[in-house]
Amino acid sequence: MVSPTTPIIEVLGLTKEYGSRPAVRDISFTVEPGEIVGLLGPNGAGKSTTLRILAGYLAATQGIARVAGFDVLEQSIEVRRRVGYMPETVPLPDEMRVREYLKFRARLKGLSRAASRERTDTVISRFGLQEVAGRMIAHLSKGFRQRVGLADALVHEPALLILDEPTIGLDPHQIVAVREIIKTLAREHTVLISSHILPEIEVTCSRLLIFHHGRIVAADTRENLQRRLAAQSRITVELAAPEGDLKALWENLAEVSHYHVSTAQQGFRRSVLAVREGEAFRERVAALARDRGWPLRELSESRPTLEDIFVELTHPDSEVDERN
């Protein structure tokens, strides 16, 4: 069933409503084998709901979701065989010991007795759990719990790993460690990660889906998103010139898509310009000011980061309805 051309995840017009409140509205995307895709969005944007549907825990209200060609609702068991899922809270039974728990999970996921023993040993050494393997889960630190959660998600060698906020609540050292682990996983598995923190996704994922109010407002590779951003830059100019003349000048420049002029101190006026990709735009502005004899005291350019785009797309007031 799984040929190299079958996308590992296919989501078509997926909608999930809790009562009458929509959590996910008509989203569609596909993920190819081997990708690391990040779901990014503020809390409550619908990321966890989407992941839960893909993991076979929840049913969508409408739409289709397929994992490795299997329908998540109709062939849920087949889907779950191929998915390793770690929920946001990393729920673990406190009264079990680490090795015992991982072996139990491996058996639940259908591994034979011998295979479950072998895979348990493999994930224990892979995630550096040797020193806590005999300890009760209740006595583990948050960092170790997270690693046990990852080990569980991986114990049956799933084709797809679904990790909901894998680094939430960890200290900076642990975050770095978990990120490293995720990066190494990417070589053998397709990984779907959600986060509400951009840097998290930025460093690990090759492609981003930005969620907002249950919709995907942007979906692209990290490079493309950055290129899209690079095409826009923001120029701040302070000139001592009459307001009317300034406005007329910005109107006439083709590169300027928006501008905003405000009064600064000592007779200067501050203009903030949104500029489309233009070669040597600042040099042109400087030359124009010199020609007109307008004193110039600031001319700076700032490029928006992914963070800016994220904030802009997911601003509480923005009702962007762009879908890719």
Added chain:
Amino acid sequence: MQAFLTLVRRELAGHFLSMRGYVIMAGVQLLLGASLCITLEALNQKPFDMPLTEKMPNTGFFWLILLLVAPVITMRTFAHERASGTLETLLTTPVSDWAVVLAKFTGAWVFFLLTWLPALATPFILTRYASGMGDVDPGPLASLAIGITLLGGFLMAVGCFASSLTRSQIIAAMTSFAISTGMFLIGFIAVIRPPWMGDQSALFSHLSMLEHMGDFASGVVDTRHVVFYTSLTGLFLYFTHKVVSFRRWR
């Protein structure tokens, strides 16, 4: 099947990994012992012509075991997993909802029967220490065991259902106690015969757990009772499955 057995083992282990299992077992032994003492005391006061097995279900302690201990055994099954979030990781493994429900039920049921196991020693204690006791008739003993097993199955199913409804173990225990005690008390309508109800109150004698158990205790395995408890067990397991799979309704 592998997943089912793995889950049943885990359920059983869960009882013995904490104090809870041992506390429950000790509690049951205490009540059983009290029940036996009362019966023997009554026999000492005024000899009666009834097998001991038949007398046992008439003591309050016997019913206390069933109605009180059953909710304590089952309250944890789903409520605890829901509260700790492990239900989500459990239900995203390639195991069907039915396997999960049946495994939790089976685990609880087996543990329930284990708590009764020491009661098997009673006949030997009696024949050994009570002079002129004669033999204990194995027939009624076996049928009483069947009755306890069947009624236990029903109470476990009620408990699993109650536990699946909530994330609080206390609420789960209270709900299943209310349902099973309600079922127990309904039988008394036939005894009280409220005047406004007329002859219809006799209907309730068919629902009386006390009468059912009385039959089992006197050595009668009535197919009606077997069907009654088996189908009620099935019904409550069906409800439990419905609740557990509710998240996947669309």
